[in-house]
Amino acid sequence: MKKITSNDIAKMAGVSRSTVSRVINGYSNIPPETRDKVMKVIQENHYYPQLSGQLLTGKQMNTIGFFWASGGNIANSPLTSSFFVNTIEAAASRSYLVLTCILGDLDSDDNINYVKKIFMEGRIDAGIIVGADNNEPFIDELLGLGKIVGLFDYYHENETTRNRITVNFDRTSGEQAIDYLYGLGHRKIGIIDGNMSRFSSMQRHEGYLRGMLKHHLPIQNKWLCYGGITEESGYEAAKSLLYNCNGDYPTAICASNDSVAFGVYRACSEYGLKIPEDISVIGNDGDITGEHSTPPLTTISFNFKDMFYSLVSRVIDVIEDKEDVETDIFIPGTFTERSSCKRID
Structure with a gap:
């Protein structure tokens, strides 16, 4: 064309x-x-000016973009910071640079257009996006234009696109959490789901329900709540769940990720509930902060270094036109038992 x-x-x-x-x-x-009038023609024809003579010749830039769209306080989160460090180190191991763009979210047209602009101007050979909903039309637009896009926590069943590279959490962690609590004797289990527009949150939700049905456990609306992916969202969701219980509390709560679990800790403390004496709590992700929480958080841990090295390496393989690049990879978790769950009779 x-x-x-x-x-x-x-x-x-x-x-x-x-x-x-x-x-x-x-x-x-x-x-x-x-x-x-000019902007209308530009937008209709997906035109972005090239930045230099090097780009005009189509020469590879050896640069990938890293677009962070999950919000949060990056500097104060060891887990989030590791995403950036692992991406940069993985790219450097292949002699690539990383252009980092921090966006609050992908809800605004301004942010979406900014991401598209970086791609279309030719500043990068490919881009990695963290924090996208599992159905983002502008990502399909970029893919349709032949852009190489790496995605963390993003998967479309039965769809394989060579220029869409993904890395994801193993699908079984939600069910694993229920199995573990059931083995400890828990029969009244609450669930705080994450952002249901994210692939991992959808998968964990389905896993929780599979586990509950497998063990014939009661699924009660008052023990279910939708949260988000941050500690604050977990805190608000847990307060709502505990309020709606009217004293009939679950004996354990599954939190969609560790940040949400930390929010559950805060809410339980405000209600005078001790962990794990009154309520057991299990997280998901393996945030290093959980080692030092009080009590230390039981969770399902994932190797984020492996996840981002895999994603970056395969994105670069596509840039360099290598054959047989695996487009979608799921990384297994490791059960990490600490002190936030107790056995009950």
Whole structure:
């Protein structure tokens, strides 16, 4: 397909090439109607200016983008910080640079357009996105334009696209959590789900329900609650769950991830409930902070270094046009038993 140039945009918009340039560069002396007309043609034709002569020749940049769209306080989270470090180290091991872009979310058009702009301008050979919902139309748009996209916690069943590379949590961790609690004698189990637009949250939810049904455990609405992926969301969800129980508390709570579990700790403390004496709590992810919580958090741990090295390595393999690159990989978890769950009669 012929690459669109600024001359083409000028002809289609009925303006001069210099006018197109001024619109792109944000000059203020452009009539609004002219700006709107040019921008409409640019957007309809997915045109982004190339940044240098090197890019114009199509030369590989040896640079991948890392787009963080999960919010949170990155500097204060060892787990989140490890995502960045592992990505940079994995890229460096293949002599690639990483262009890091921190976005609050992918809900706003401005953020989505910014990500698309980085891809389309040719600054990067591929991009890795963390924090995308499992159905993001703009990701399909990038893939349709031939862009190479790596995705953490993103999977479409029975769909294989060579330029979409994913890494995911093993699908069994939710069921494992229920099995463990059942083995400790728990029959009244509460569940705080995560952000159900994320693939891992959907899978853990299904795993929790499989485990509950397998062991013929009661599924009561008052013991179920939707949270998010942050400690604050876990705290609010746990407060709501405990309030709705009217004193008939579950003996254990499954938290969709460790951050949510830390929020459960806070809510239980406010209700005067001790962990694990009154309520057992189990997390998911393996956040190192759980080792030092009070009590230390039982969880299912994942090797995030392996996850990001796998993702980065396969993305670079696609950039370098290697054959037989595995598009979707699931990383198994390891059960980490600590002190937040107790056996009951």
